[in-house]
Amino acid sequence: MPTHMLKGVLGFVLVFLGLIGVNAQEKYIDKNGIIIFEASEKLFEKVKATNETVTTIFDAQTNEIACLALVKAFRFKNALMQEHFNENYAESDSYPKAIFKGKLVDFKLEELQAQNAEVDLKGKLSFHGKDKEIETVVTVQRAGDKLAILGDFIVTPADFDIKIPKIVRNKIAKEVQVKIDFKLAKK
Amino acid sequence: MNRRKWTFAALVVFFTLAMVWLGYTVLSSGHRSISEEEAIYDLSAEKLFMDWNREGGKRFVDQTIIASGTITEMEKNSVILNNKIQVNFIDSGLELSNGDSLAIKGRCVGYDDLLELVKIDQASIVN
Numbered sequence: 001m002p003t004h005m006l007k008g009v010l011g012f013v014l015v016f017l018g019l020i021g022v023n024a025q026e027k028y029i030d031k032n033g034i035i036i037f038e039a040s041e042k043l044f045e046k047v048k049a050t051n052e053t054v055t056t057i058f059d060a061q062t063n064e065i066a067c068l069a070l071v072k073a074f075r076f077k078n079a080l081m082q083e084h085f086n087e088n089y090a091e092s093d094s095y096p097k098a099i100f101k102g103k104l105v106d107f108k109l110e111e112l113q114a115q116n117a118e119v120d121l122k123g124k125l126s127f128h129g130k131d132k133e134i135e136t137v138v139t140v141q142r143a144g145d146k147l148a149i150l151g152d153f154i155v156t157p158a159d160f161d162i163k164i165p166k167i168v169r170n171k172i173a174k175e176v177q178v179k180i181d182f183k184l185a186k187k
Numbered sequence: 188m189n190r191r192k193w194t195f196a197a198l199v200v201f202f203t204l205a206m207v208w209l210g211y212t213v214l215s216s217g218h219r220s221i222s223e224e225e226a227i228y229d230l231s232a233e234k235l236f237m238d239w240n241r242e243g244g245k246r247f248v249d250q251t252i253i254a255s256g257t258i259t260e261m262e263k264n265s266v267i268l269n270n271k272i273q274v275n276f277i278d279s280g281l282e283l284s285n286g287d288s289l290a291i292k293g294r295c296v297g298y299d300d301l302l303e304l305v306k307i308d309q310a311s312i313v314n
Contacts (some may be wrong), residue, residue, distance in 0.1 A: 029302070030266065031197075031262065031265065031273060031304075032262060032263075032265055032275070033301065052275070053265075053273070053296070053306060053308060055299050055301045057301055057302075066301055068299055068300070068301045070296045070297040070299070070306060072248065072249060072296050072297060073296045073297075073306070073308060075212055075218075079217055079218045081216075093245075093248070096248070096297045096298075097297070159191055
């Protein structure tokens with residue numbers, strides 16, 4: 001092989017490796033993120049569940065963020081409530097995942113210093129076979145190679161075509177508050 | 188006659204109490220205790236991952252599983268075995284390190300397609 005061709009191939013390989021390297025460096029991952037949802041009504045038992053094994057991947061180059069929560073990992077204080085949630089409302093055997101895909105709008109990671117930043121988060125939440133557009137403001141904090149994303153938003157059971165039977169309707173709030181708490185580390 | 192009445196009253200009270208107790212235990216029944224349950228499957232992390240990807244994994248969901256493998260990644264309360272399964276322990280502060288081989292018992296929660304990992308929670312160490 002002529003030398004110039006060899007150089008060309010070598011250059012190509014180096015550029016390719018470089019690309020992989022850059023890509024790999026700009027991913028932030030959390031395997032144990034927290035999502036809490038609450039739909040409690042005053043005077044009634046708390047309707048609240050926590051998932052502490054949410055996966056989140058943030059791509060700092062494109063600002064794209066993807067989260068995945070396994071529905072069965074939502075834990076209620078009351079085991080019976082958890083069973084009802086899985087069987088009758090979320091139908092987690094048929095719809096095992098809640099997935100959010102979105103973007104941190106106009107976010108510039110390199111400009112983010114120690115202080116918190118309020119960032120628009122826009123995207124689509126898929127749950128129970130239905131999609132819902134989500135738009136909220138989250139707090140992003142950076143500490144070295146770690147990135148914390150905190151926020152909340154409101155959804156309703158109707159957004160996801162979940163019907164609440166009349167008999168329990170006054171025990172479950174019309175609006176469900178969802179809180180997110182992710183701590184991502186550079187990978 | 189009087190005695191009969193008393194017996195009847197005692198029976199009613201007893202029956203009522205029994206029903207209340209039964210109702211209470213059913214309604215407030217606690218969560219599963221995975222570490223005390225008999226495992227339905229006992230397999231390696233690799234096998235669990237392969238079987239899941241081949242057949243979809245429905246038979247594993249919500250089941251108590253013993254899985255064994257080598258720790259390839261660690262976080263405060265969870266480990267990754269063979270880059271194939273993520274295990275979250277009930278107890279925190281376990282003394283483990285990368286490269287340790289172990290078997291765990293836990294509940295299979297599902298499959299994470301973002302990271303391509305089978306997730307297991309409420310785990311405890313078996314050996």
